[in-house]
Amino acid sequence: MKSFVLHCLAGAACVSSAFSEPLFNGKDLTGWKPDGADVWTFADSVLTGQSNSKKQGSVLWSTEKFKDFTLDLDFRFSGDVDSGVFLRTPNDQIQIGTSRSLKRDMTGSPYIGTTGKYAVEAHDVKGNLKEGEWNHFRITAKGSHYTVELNGKQVLDYSSDTAAKEGGIGLQVHPGVDMKIEFRNVDLVKG
Template identity: 45%
Template sequence: MSATILPQAVTSSSQDFLLSGETRMNLRGTLLLSLVCVSALAPAEELPLAFNGKDFTGWVVPENNEWWAVRDGLLEVRSDPGRKGSNLFTDREYGNFVMQFEFKMGEGTVDSGIFMRGKHDQIQIGESGSLKRDLTGSPYIPGKGYPKEAEGVAELLKLDDWNSMTIVAMGPTYTVWLNGKLVLNYTSKTAKQRGPIGIQLHPDRDMAMEYRDIRIAELD
């Protein structure tokens, strides 16, 4: 696994926090609504691990689990024969947060994503079932579909290798980086104030993918 460099400076009220990315980025202006600014660089290890690579500590495993597995430091997800789908949520709730992780597309038509504070707003990973095209990094909002599409993803997304993603949720504003590049800044009118963070395996899909190095920090 290659080392990841995190742009530091992430200041909200009186607390500093970390954003992920493989390069230094100037986020002033773009993150004005999130009250976030950038300064120096810091190692990824300063952002706490949410997935230990050994077991499901910190996560709520669904009953009769046949979708999620931990092997060789990876979180593996695979559709069941009936393609019922499944969600894996953290066992704690978050308000404002920063989440960093790596993901790799697997077999089939990948349709996954990150639930933002409960099973509602989501940041898409993979193909949209309704639009039949990749919308990685875009927000899916129930009742609205994809109100804004992430930019530059086609040039950034690696279909056969590991990708890094960072998501910052500050109030109703979601900001997303893919492989070190800013791709989305969106303010949701339906954002929840607090809730668990989830990983989705969409139903009615025959797919597999892997996650690793999942890190989450709550922000004041």
């Protein structure tokens, strides 16, 4: 089911500008494929990624490919978690939770796989990220330019040298971590 996204300006009428598409059908993982361990479940409109007893990792990839888009999603976690959202390639990831290499929270920051480093650090995350509660990400990818909003506040404005022109969207359970992360309301606007 597609729904309109409304943009409203103060004192002006709301106008419809785009269609928002849910990326999950509300019942199962149709349209998504795990790359790695079978650690993903979908129930009651919530996608859960939970590490198995061997702490194997997995990225759940959309089978549909995207160019430019705005992705809205809610996520929730407690404790030590290392997750993220991959943008069109396994190389470019927006981090959720603790960086294994830096040993601190890097939520909203772009991790670039080929360099093994965070290109820049997201700002204004501390105090805005609510552990154990639902948080909202809005990630916009226009060509190589990424912006990230966390709970309505922009925390990242970054241009990637390694962005892919087209590809899937991936959600991660990091290997070697005993963790659980939940996602809901995963919607996308193309263009």
